[in-house]
Amino acid sequence: xxxxxxxLLIFGFLLTLVACTDxxxxxxxxxxxxxxxxxxxxxxxxxxxTDGNFMAEVKRLFEEENPGIIVEFTQxxxxxxxxxxxxxxxxxxxxxxxxxxxxxxxxxxxxxLVYPLPDDxxxxxxxxxxxxxxxxxTVCYDPATKSFECGAGSKEKLFxxxxxxxxxxxxxxxxxxxxxxxxxxxxxxxxxxxxxEAQAGAGKRYFGTTSHWADSYFVQFAFxxxxxxxxxxxxxxxxxxxxxxxxxxxxxxWLVEQIKPITTGNNNHDSGKNGTDFEAGDLPIVxxxxxNVESFRNAKVDFGAITLPTIxxxxxxxxxxxYAGAQMLAVYKQTKHxxxxxxxxxxxxxxxxxxxxxxxxxxxxxLKPDRLENFEGIKDDPIAQVMLEQLETSYxxxxxxxxxxxxGPAEAMIKNIWNSGNDISYETKKAENAYKSLKDLASGKxx
Numbered sequence: 001x002x003x004x005x006x007x008l009l010i011f012g013f014l015l016t017l018v019a020c021t022d023x024x025x026x027x028x029x030x031x032x033x034x035x036x037x038x039x040x041x042x043x044x045x046x047x048x049x050t051d052g053n054f055m056a057e058v059k060r061l062f063e064e065e066n067p068g069i070i071v072e073f074t075q076x077x078x079x080x081x082x083x084x085x086x087x088x089x090x091x092x093x094x095x096x097x098x099x100x101x102x103x104x105x106x107x108x109x110x111x112x113l114v115y116p117l118p119d120d121x122x123x124x125x126x127x128x129x130x131x132x133x134x135x136x137x138t139v140c141y142d143p144a145t146k147s148f149e150c151g152a153g154s155k156e157k158l159f160x161x162x163x164x165x166x167x168x169x170x171x172x173x174x175x176x177x178x179x180x181x182x183x184x185x186x187x188x189x190x191x192x193x194x195x196x197e198a199q200a201g202a203g204k205r206y207f208g209t210t211s212h213w214a215d216s217y218f219v220q221f222a223f224x225x226x227x228x229x230x231x232x233x234x235x236x237x238x239x240x241x242x243x244x245x246x247x248x249x250x251x252x253x254w255l256v257e258q259i260k261p262i263t264t265g266n267n268n269h270d271s272g273k274n275g276t277d278f279e280a281g282d283l284p285i286v287x288x289x290x291x292n293v294e295s296f297r298n299a300k301v302d303f304g305a306i307t308l309p310t311i312x313x314x315x316x317x318x319x320x321x322x323y324a325g326a327q328m329l330a331v332y333k334q335t336k337h338x339x340x341x342x343x344x345x346x347x348x349x350x351x352x353x354x355x356x357x358x359x360x361x362x363x364x365x366x367l368k369p370d371r372l373e374n375f376e377g378i379k380d381d382p383i384a385q386v387m388l389e390q391l392e393t394s395y396x397x398x399x400x401x402x403x404x405x406x407x408g409p410a411e412a413m414i415k416n417i418w419n420s421g422n423d424i425s426y427e428t429k430k431a432e433n434a435y436k437s438l439k440d441l442a443s444g445k446x447x
Contacts, residue, residue: 039068040068040069040070041068041069041070041337041340042069042070042072043069043070043071043072043096043097043337043340043341043344044072044074044094044095044096044097045071045072045073045074045095045096045097045098045344046074046076046081046084046085046094046095046097046098046099047073047074047075047076047097047098047099048075048076048077048078048099049073049075049361050075052073052075053360054356054357054360054361055071055073056073057356057360058071058347058348058353058356059071059073061347061352061353062344062347065347066340066343066347069340069343069344071344074095076095076098076099078099078100078101078104078327079100079101079104081095081098081099081100082098082100082104082107082108082111082113085098085113085332086111086113089113089332089334090334094332095332096331096332096335096336096337096340096341096344097329097330097331097332097335097341097344097345098329098330098332099163099327099328099329099330100160100327100328100330101325101326101327101328102136102137102160102162102325102326102327102328102397102399103325103397103398103399103403103404104404105136105137105139105159105160105328105330105399106139106148106399106400106401106403106404107401107404108330109139109141109159110146110401112143112333113330113332113333114159114160114330114331114332114333115330115331115332115333115335115338115341116157116158116159117157117158117159117160117161117331117342117345118158118342119157119158121158121161121342121346122134122138122157122158124346125158125161125346125349128349128367128368128371129162129349129366129367129368130162130165130366130367130368130369131368132165132324132391132394132396133162133165133324133326133366134158134162134366135396136162136324136326136328136396136397136399137158137159137160137161137162137326137328138156138157138158138159139156139157139159139399140155140156140157141157141159148400148401159330160328160329160330160345161328161329161330161345161346161348161349162326162327162328162349162366163326163327163328163329163348163349163357163365163366164290164326164327164357164361164363164364164365164366165324165325165326165364165365165366165391166289166290166291166324166325166326166327166363166364166387167289167322167323167324167325167387167390167391167394168217168218168221168287168288168289168308168322168323168390169287169288169289169305169306169307169308169322169386169387169390170285170286170287170288170305170306170307170308170309171278171285171286171288171292171296171303171304171305172284172285172286172303172304172305172306173278173281173283173284173285173301173302173303174302174303174304175281175302176281176283176284177284177285179304182306183309184309184310185309185310185311185312185317186258186309186310186311186312187311187312188309189206189207189285189309190258190259190262192206193205193206193207193262194262196284197262205262205263205272205273205277205283206262206283206284206285207262207263207273207283207284207285207286207287208263208272208273208274208275208277208278208283208285208286208287209263209272209274209275209286209287209288210274210275210278210286210287210288210289210292211287212269212270212274213255213259213260213263213264213269213270213272213414213418214269214270214411214412214414214415214418215411216406216407216410216411216414217323217325217397217407218287219255219414220321220322220323220395221308221320221321221322222251222254222255222259222311222320223247223248223251224320224321224322224395225251225310225311225313225318225319225320225321226247226248226250226251226254226311226313226318227247227313228242228245228247228248228251229242229395230242230398230403230406230410231398231400231402231403231406235395235396235397235398235400236398236400238400238401238402238439241402241406241432241435241436243409243410243413243428243429243431243432243435244425244428244429244432248428249424249425249428250313252413252414252417252424252428253424254311255414255418256417256418256421260418264418268415268418268419269414269415269418269419273286274286275288275292275295278296278301278303279295279296279299279301280299281301289387290362290363290364290383290387291363293361293362293363293383294360294361294362297362303383304382304383305382305383305386305387306386307386307389307390308320308322308390319393321393321394321395322390322393322394322395323394323395323396323397324391324394324395324396324397325397326366327363329344329345329348330345331345349365349366351374351375354367354375355375355376358375358377358378358384359377362383364378364384364387364388369388372384372388401442402439402442405435405438405439405442406435408434408438409430409431409432409434409435409438410431412430412431412434413427413428413430413431416430
């Protein structure tokens with residue numbers, strides 16, 4: 001009898017132990033035996049949030065509204081997310097939701113990584129999201145032919161949710177530049193830079209970039225002022241990247257003759273003063289974007305912002321046009337939890353999360369201007385208003401798959417001209433051929 005009693009006590013202890021333990025099955029489902037055997041979904045999210053504070057708050061708010069779903073956040077750079085998902089996704093160690101810059105979207109679709117989002121979600125987002133941002137996330141795609149052409153019977157689908165909208169513009173240090181002295185044109189900026197450097201001495205710079213001077217995303221402002229965009233005027237003709245056009249050659253000549261002397265001098269494209277120097281209070285004006293706001297604020301810089309000043313081209317003052325970009329959230333094609341993942345990406349476009357995105361990250365939600373006016377702080381934030389003004393004339397950054405073959409040749413072209421003084425017409429022709437080779441290699445063609 002004592003033997004049976006002991007066995008019953010041991011069995012009861014084991015039941016108690018199990019009831020206090022959570023288990024996960026192979027599909028990422030958590031069985032919480034301590035809560036009346038409730039089955040919960042674990043949603044894996046890859047997001048670029050280095051300190052994790054923003055995502056911790058998003059996780060808390062989302063789980064409060066969706067008690068059956070647990071968010072598991074992993075820090076992941078937006079550029080790395082697509083490549084890592086190709087590796088880890090099929091092993092069940094990838095993400096259900098991932099973040100990427102919008103020019104990665106077409107390639108992510110070609111890689112079969114993106115889950116097409118339902119039409120009713122598009123209809124809801126259409127009431128909220130800035131049209132240029134929603135257009136970026138909506139494409140025609142035929143998986144049978146891997147074509148992005150909108151042919152007969154094809155229909156545009158929403159493949160991602162734009163969360164923030166962005167463009168480059170100028171930041172200035174209020175302690176180093178008075179508001180009344182801010183340049184209205186690049187000609188003024190160049191003269192101010194020369195005067196500042198002559199007075200401040202060797203090694204001092206007036207103007208820099210938070211990237212480098214061979215970054216064609218950043219220097220598109222110069223290309224546009226001279227009348228050039230890649231892939232034609234609508235930025236969608238993959239057969240005509242246009243490196244050899246005279247408009248681009250004129251823009252490159254302006255960059256190396258006017259901007260190089262005041263930024264890097266005789267040094268390479270990635271030398272000179274940059275975002276770190278701006279944070280240290282050692283650079284009056286820097287080319288950057290909303291992604292810099294958080295670090296500038298953390299560095300306690302007293303800064304302001306202005307839209308890019310005009311550039312005089314053939315006697316006419318031209319307003320430069322920058323790229324409009326967006327950070328996107330997408331659902332992984334092979335997720336085992338599509339409904340939960342869709343709930344999460346939509347939630348990240350909610351007013352609650354949009355307000356957090358602005359307050360904690362300094363980013364502007366990809367919402368229509370009339371909706372942004374309702375957000376605390378944005379309409380009174382001069383930095384946000386400058387970027388929104390800059391976006392009024394911006395181009396949507398190209399989204400065709402072939403854009404992935406543009407960035408490398410463009411960077412090499414600028415580097416060789418900037419660093420080595422190579423002939424512009426020679427380098428633009430070389431870039432044109434490099435782009436064509438990469439495109440043909442990707443499509444399986446051979447020269």
